[in-house]
Structure formats: C-alpha cells, structure tokens
Amino acid sequence: MDISNYLYLSAILFTIGIAGVLIRRNAIIVFMSIELMLNAANLAFVTFSRTNGGLDGQVASFFTMVIAACEVVVGLAIIVTIYRTRRSASVDDASLLKR
Amino acid sequence: MNNTNLIGLLIALPLFSAGLLLLLGKAANSWGHIFATLISISTFVIGLLEFLAMHKRANENRALTDHLFEWVHVGGLQVDAALLLDQLSIAFVLLITGVGSLIHIYSIAYMEHDHDRRRFFAYLNLFIAAMLLLVLGNSYLNLYVGWEGVGLASYLLIGFWNQRPAYATAARKAFIANRVGDVGLSLAIMIAFTQFGSVTFDGVKAGIPHASSAAILGLGAMLLLAATGKSAQFPLQSWLGDAMAGPTPVSALIHAATMVTAGVYLIVRSNFVFDASSIARTLVVIVGVITLLFGAIIGTAKDDIKKALAASTMSQIGYMVLASGLGPIGYAFAIMHLLTHGFFKAGMFLGAGSVMHGTNDQVDMRKFGNLRKYMPITAITFGLGYLAILGVPPFAGFYSKDKIIATAFNTTGTTGVIIGLAALLGAGITAFYMTRVIVMTFAGKARWEDEVHPHESPALMWIPMAILAIGSISAGFLLSWGGALVNWLAPVVNSTHLAENKDRISPILLTLITLGVVLFGVIWAVIKYREVPESAPEKVSIFTRAARKDLYQDAFNEAVLMKPGNQLVLTVDEIDQKVVDGAVNGVGKMVSGLSFGIRKIQNGYVRSYALVMSVGLLMLLLAVWLVKL
Numbered sequence: 001m002d003i004s005n006y007l008y009l010s011a012i013l014f015t016i017g018i019a020g021v022l023i024r025r026n027a028i029i030v031f032m033s034i035e036l037m038l039n040a041a042n043l044a045f046v047t048f049s050r051t052n053g054g055l056d057g058q059v060a061s062f063f064t065m066v067i068a069a070c071e072v073v074v075g076l077a078i079i080v081t082i083y084r085t086r087r088s089a090s091v092d093d094a095s096l097l098k099r
Numbered sequence: 100m101n102n103t104n105l106i107g108l109l110i111a112l113p114l115f116s117a118g119l120l121l122l123l124g125k126a127a128n129s130w131g132h133i134f135a136t137l138i139s140i141s142t143f144v145i146g147l148l149e150f151l152a153m154h155k156r157a158n159e160n161r162a163l164t165d166h167l168f169e170w171v172h173v174g175g176l177q178v179d180a181a182l183l184l185d186q187l188s189i190a191f192v193l194l195i196t197g198v199g200s201l202i203h204i205y206s207i208a209y210m211e212h213d214h215d216r217r218r219f220f221a222y223l224n225l226f227i228a229a230m231l232l233l234v235l236g237n238s239y240l241n242l243y244v245g246w247e248g249v250g251l252a253s254y255l256l257i258g259f260w261n262q263r264p265a266y267a268t269a270a271r272k273a274f275i276a277n278r279v280g281d282v283g284l285s286l287a288i289m290i291a292f293t294q295f296g297s298v299t300f301d302g303v304k305a306g307i308p309h310a311s312s313a314a315i316l317g318l319g320a321m322l323l324l325a326a327t328g329k330s331a332q333f334p335l336q337s338w339l340g341d342a343m344a345g346p347t348p349v350s351a352l353i354h355a356a357t358m359v360t361a362g363v364y365l366i367v368r369s370n371f372v373f374d375a376s377s378i379a380r381t382l383v384v385i386v387g388v389i390t391l392l393f394g395a396i397i398g399t400a401k402d403d404i405k406k407a408l409a410a411s412t413m414s415q416i417g418y419m420v421l422a423s424g425l426g427p428i429g430y431a432f433a434i435m436h437l438l439t440h441g442f443f444k445a446g447m448f449l450g451a452g453s454v455m456h457g458t459n460d461q462v463d464m465r466k467f468g469n470l471r472k473y474m475p476i477t478a479i480t481f482g483l484g485y486l487a488i489l490g491v492p493p494f495a496g497f498y499s500k501d502k503i504i505a506t507a508f509n510t511t512g513t514t515g516v517i518i519g520l521a522a523l524l525g526a527g528i529t530a531f532y533m534t535r536v537i538v539m540t541f542a543g544k545a546r547w548e549d550e551v552h553p554h555e556s557p558a559l560m561w562i563p564m565a566i567l568a569i570g571s572i573s574a575g576f577l578l579s580w581g582g583a584l585v586n587w588l589a590p591v592v593n594s595t596h597l598a599e600n601k602d603r604i605s606p607i608l609l610t611l612i613t614l615g616v617v618l619f620g621v622i623w624a625v626i627k628y629r630e631v632p633e634s635a636p637e638k639v640s641i642f643t644r645a646a647r648k649d650l651y652q653d654a655f656n657e658a659v660l661m662k663p664g665n666q667l668v669l670t671v672d673e674i675d676q677k678v679v680d681g682a683v684n685g686v687g688k689m690v691s692g693l694s695f696g697i698r699k700i701q702n703g704y705v706r707s708y709a710l711v712m713s714v715g716l717l718m719l720l721l722a723v724w725l726v727k728l
Contacts, residue, residue: 095703
C-alpha cells in the first residue's frame with residue numbers, strides 16, 4: 001500500500017481539527033478537535049517511522065500521547081470549573097481578560 | 100605660643116558660634132547674644148595678639164601663611180585652603196573684629212525687644228566669619244568663598260525683618276546686584292588660572308611680568324567689576340540705599356567694617372595687577388570719581404537719615420577706589436581712609452540708630468530737630484564723626500581724605516587737575532549734606548510728633564559710640580604718625596615707592612583750599628536749612644528731583660536690564676512651552692494613540708487568536724515551500 005495515503009489521511013484529520021477549533025464554540029468540541037490534530041500528527045510520525053525503519057517517530061508519538069493525557073486532565077478541569085461558575089461552555093464567553 | 104594656629108581660630112570661632120546659635124534654636128535665646136558678643140571680642144583679642152606678634156618681627160618676616168588642607172587638586176589646578184596673614188590682612192582683621200565687636204555690644208541693647216535677637220547675633224557672627232575669611236584667604240578662590248559668605252550674610256541681615264515685603268525685596272536687590280559683581284570675580288579667577296596656572300596671590304603676582312597686556316587688562320577689569328558690586332560703586336551702587344532696610348547695627352557693620360570695604364580690599368590686594376596695566380588703573384579712577392560725585396549728590400536730597408548716610412558711604416568708598424587707582428602710594432591712602440571711615444561712619448550709623456531708638460524708629464529727618472537737648476551724648480559722638488568726615492583737622496578724615504585729594508591733584512597731566520577738582524568738589528558736597536543731616540537732626544526747632552518723647556540711649560549703646568568717636572578723633576593722627584600706615588603696608592603694596600610726580604600745589608595751600616571749600620559747603624547748608632519744612636518741598640529744581648530718585652539709577656536698571664531680561668525669560672518660556680514641551684508631549688500622544696489602535700487586536704476571543712496563529716503558520720509553510728521550489 002502506498003505510504004502517501006497515510007499522509008493524506010493525516011493531513012485531512014489535521015484540517016478537520018483546525019476547522020473544528022476555528023468554527024465550533026463549545027469548549028468540549030474545541031478540545032476534541034485539538035486531540036484530533038495531535039493524533040493526526042501522531043499518525044504522520046508513525047508513518048515516517050515505518051518508512052525510515054527507525055524508532056524515533058514511534059517514541060515521539062508516545063510522548064505526544066502522554067502530553068495529550070496531561071492536557072486533558074488540566075484542560076477538562078478548567079472547562080468544568082468555567083462551566084460551573086458561568087453555566088456556559090462557550091469559548092467566546094470566556095473573554096473576561098480583555099477588560 | 101604658635102601664632103600660625105591662631106589664624107584659623109579667627110574664622111573658626113565666629114563660624115562655630117553662628118552655627119551653634121542657629122542649631123540650638125530657642126534654647127540659646129537667653130544667652131545667645133552674650134555668647135556671640137564674647138566670641139566677637141575674643142576674635143578681636145586674637146587679632147590684637149597677632150598684631151603685636153607681627154609688630155615684633157622684622158619687616159620681611161611679618162607675613163604668615165597657615166596651610167590648612169589640600170582643597171582642589173585637579174589636573175593643572177592646585178588650590179590649597181590656606182590663610183595669609185600679612186600687614187594688609189591684619190589691618191582689616193583689627194577693623195572688622197574691633198568695630199564688629201562694638202556693634203555687637205551696641206546691638207545687645209538695640210535689639211533688646213526683638214524676639215529674634217539670637218538669630219540676629221548668629222548672622223552677625225556669620226558676617227564676621229565670612230569677612231575674615233575674605234581678607235585672610237591666600238588665593239582668589241579662598242577669597243571667593245568669603246566673598247560669597249559676605250553676600251549671604253548681608254542678604255540674611257538686610258532682610259532680617261523679612262515679614263515686611265519691601266525689606267525682603269531690598270535684601271534680594273542687594274543679593275542680585277552683588278551676584279553681578281560675583282560674576283566678575285569668578286571670571287577674574289578663570290582668567291588668572293588660564294594665564295598663570297595659579298590662583299594664589301603670589302602665583303598671579305609672579306606671572307604678571309610674562310602675561311600679555313590684554314590678559315592683565317581683562318583681569319583688572321573683572322576684578323574692578325567684582326569690586327563695584329561689593330563696594331556699591333557705579334554702576335552697581337543702587338542696592339546700598341535699599342540695604343538700609345536692615346536693622347541699623349547691620350547698616351553700621353556693612354558700611355564700616357565689612358562688605359563695602361571688600362571691594363577696596365580686593366583692588367588693593369591685587370595691586371600688582373593694577374600696577375601693570377595703566378588702562379585698568381584709569382578705569383578704577385573713573386569708577387571712583389563717578390561714584391564719589393554720584394553718592395554725594397544723592398546724599399544732598401535724602402530725608403531718610405540712614406539713606407543720607409548710605410549715600411555718604413557710597414561717596415567715601417568712591418574716594419577709596421579713586422585712591423587705589425592712583426598707584427602705589429594711593430593704596431596706602433585708600434586703606435587709611437578705609438580705616439578712619441570705619442570709625443566715623445560706624446559711629447554715625449550707631450548714632451542714627453540711637454536717634455531712631457529715642458524717637459520710635461523715626462527715620463525722616465524732617466521729623467527731628469533740636470535733638471541735641473534730649474540726646475546730648477548721641478549729638479556729641481555724631482558731631483565728632485561729622486567733623487571727621489568733613490576732614491577738619493585734627494580729626495581722622497583730615498589725614499586720610501586730604502591725602503587722597505592731594506594725590507589726585509599730583510597725578511600727571513590734565514587728568515590730575517580733573518580728578519583733583521572732582522575730589523575737591525566731592526569734599527564740598529560732603530560738607531553740605533553732612534551739615535544738612537546734623538542741622539536737621541540735632542539743631543533748629545523740634546518737629547517731632549506729640550507722642551514721641553526723645554530720650555538718651557542706654558549705656559550699652561552710647562559706650563560703643565563714644566569709643567568710635569574717640570577713634571574718629573585720633574585714628575587719622577595715629578595712623579599717619581611718621582607715615583606709620585604707609586610704612587607698615589609697604590611690603591604688600593610697595594607704598595614707599597617714591598612718586599615721580601612733583602607736588603602741583605604746595606600741600607599747605609591745598610589743605611587751605613580744601614578747608615575753604617568745606618567751609619563754604621557747611622555755611623551754605625546752615626543757611627539753607629535754618630528753616631526746615633515738615634514735608635519735603637514739591638517745587639524743586641530738576642537736580643534735586645533727580646537726586647531724590649537716586650539719579651534715576653533704578654529707572655535705568657529697570658529699563659535697560661530688567662525689562663529686556665523679563666522679555667527674554669518670557670520668550671524662552673514660550674519656546675519651552677511650545678517647542679520643547681510640544682515635541683515631548685507629541686511623542687507621548689503618538690505612542691498612546693498607536694497603542695490604542697493595537698489594543699483592539701487583543702479582543703479576548705480564543706478562536707480569533709487561533710485563526711491568526713493558523714494563518715501565520717500557513718504563511719510560514721507557504722514561504723518555506725516557495726523557497727524550496
């Protein structure tokens with residue numbers, strides 16, 4: 001199977017992620033889109049690792065997963081707190097710092 | 100006893116006392132005046148000891164130098180704080196501390212009812228200390244410190260009653276007029292440094308023969324400018340009349356012992372400069388002649404007894420400056436007149452203070468009259484000072500003023516005749532206005548107001564007056580006994596250097612002529628002021644009107660110096676507001692406007708930040724791709 005198909009898939013997933021971050025207001029969806037972009041990058045890493053026969057790409061993708069897990073913990077905690085105080089999970093409502 | 104160490108003590112004692120009295124504040128109120136007076140008397144005793152010790156030494160060993168500490172050592176400029184006590188300094192030290200002490204004693208009684216007497220005495224001591232530093236410094240820079248100190252002390256004392264705005268203004272006027280002169284002195288110091296690499300008297304003296312005549316002339320002219328400021332000479336004389344705002348003992352101190360004598364001291368101390376430049380000497384003579392006539396004319400029209408005496412001081416200092424422009428022998432006569440003037444003018448000022456003391460601080464002579472009956476001691480001491488200033492033999496002024504007139508006459512060429520006649524005329528006018536003062540104050544009918552009860556002053560006031568009166572009688576005779584002062588000063592000013600000029604007129608004839616002129620002035624004044632109207636007559640000649648206005652010197656200063664100065668300041672202020680402030684404020688406004696615009700980018704929407712970031716990333720990738728292509 002042609003290696004470039006994996007890369008196309010990765011690019012498509014990344015684009016969907018970007019579109020999700022830019023278009024959706026719900027913080028949870030934005031969060032999921034970010035995860036999608038991270039995994040698109042992971043897919044690219046693994047693909048290149050396979051092509052070159054090294055293990056570096058695989059190691060990098062493990063790091064990404066660990067960081068993504070940490071991010072989920074902190075990010076979800078923030079989103080939940082914001083929701084509790086403001087009764088809204090919209091990212092546009094959380095713009096208090098500009099004032 | 101080590102005499103050198105005592106020189107520093109001369110300055111340190113009154114300075115310490117002034118500082119102590121000012122720092123202690125009210126705690127020193129009860130004993131401050133006694134303490135300050137004792138300090139002043141002790142400096143006089145030290146001065147006397149120094150004088151006796153100096154007298155015993157041989158002529159060439161008389162000058163002492165006390166090296167205090169290294170002061171300014173920068174590159175080529177090496178100045179040490181050092182004191183020089185020589186024949187000229189000691190004469191001043193004795194005058195300053197002696198007359199100063201008498202004035203201290205007098206002030207104890209005169210200022211008795213002033214709640215700020217302690218502060219007054221602190222300033223008096225400061226004045227004495229500054230003046231002693233002025234005459235004891237061994238370089239122009241050391242002298243300058245004392246010079247400024249004298250300016251400060253005179254400012255503080257003239258404005259002592261500064262709750263009266265007019266008095267505070269008078270103090271500022273004196274200070275500013277003095278500043279103009281100070282510029283002259285600082286320029287002179289700079290010229291001395293660039294030309295001779297030294298600012299000590301010895302260093303400048305040693306450099307004079309090698310200097311260009313232009314440099315010497317510049318130095319002399321700047322020193323003369325300095326002297327005109329401090330000594331109230333033309334064209335900087337206008338502050339002296341207003342300086343009468345201070346308490347009367349201050350006027351006595353300023354006019355007799357300190358301050359105005361500083362200019363004469365500076366010229367005489369710099370005799371080597373003026374000896375080397377005949378143009379500078381001519382300038383000195385011109386200033387002296389103008390001032391002696393100027394002061395005398397102003398004196399004839401003043402109804403304020405203190406202002407009349409102030410004008411008289413101006414005129415007498417004019418004589419001294421004239422004398423110091425007449426070459427080596429003139430310096431000695433200038434100092435002689437300065438010393439005798441110190442006695443009789445201090446005596447007369449204290450007498451004026453005594454008159455004011457007895458008449459509820461009245462100064463208008465039209466409100467006096469017949470006071471001799473009620474204040475006999477004041478009248479007698481004042482009268483003795485009067486005879487001395489007129490130059491009636493054998494009183495002090497006769498020995499000093501006649502010598503100056505004779506020296507002026509004996510100058511070569513027509514100049515001698517002109518300045519001689521001017522000096523003679525000045526003597527006549529002096530006789531006129533002093534007689535006017537005496538007649539209006541002590542003779543004639545009583546003209547004071549009903550609530551005034553003239554009375555003689557207490558002993559603390561008349562004893563100093565009596566001592567000064569004795570000085571007015573004897574000082575001239577003692578100082579010229581066998582040429583005492585001339586020989587004494589010879590090592591400093593070269594005064595025994597024989598004048599090449601022959602006597603134009605025989606001395607006896609000249610004395611008779613002078614006495615004739617003086618007598619004429621006296622008789623004229625007696626006739627004219629037999630009747631004194633209670634208010635100054637309105638219909639007077641244009642000369643009297645001009646004299647009442649100080650010969651329009653204030654108006655001149657205002658029109659020529661003050662108004663353009665004001666205009667300049669206003670213009671500069673305008674430029675500062677519009678151009679400088681405009682530029683600074685403009686930059687500020689621009690930055691703040693810019694940031695106002697940029698601030699809008701920070702809208703707080705996370706998604707717009709993400710968009711900007713994505714677009715940026717995309718553009719970056721595109722750029723990389725294009726480059727690779």
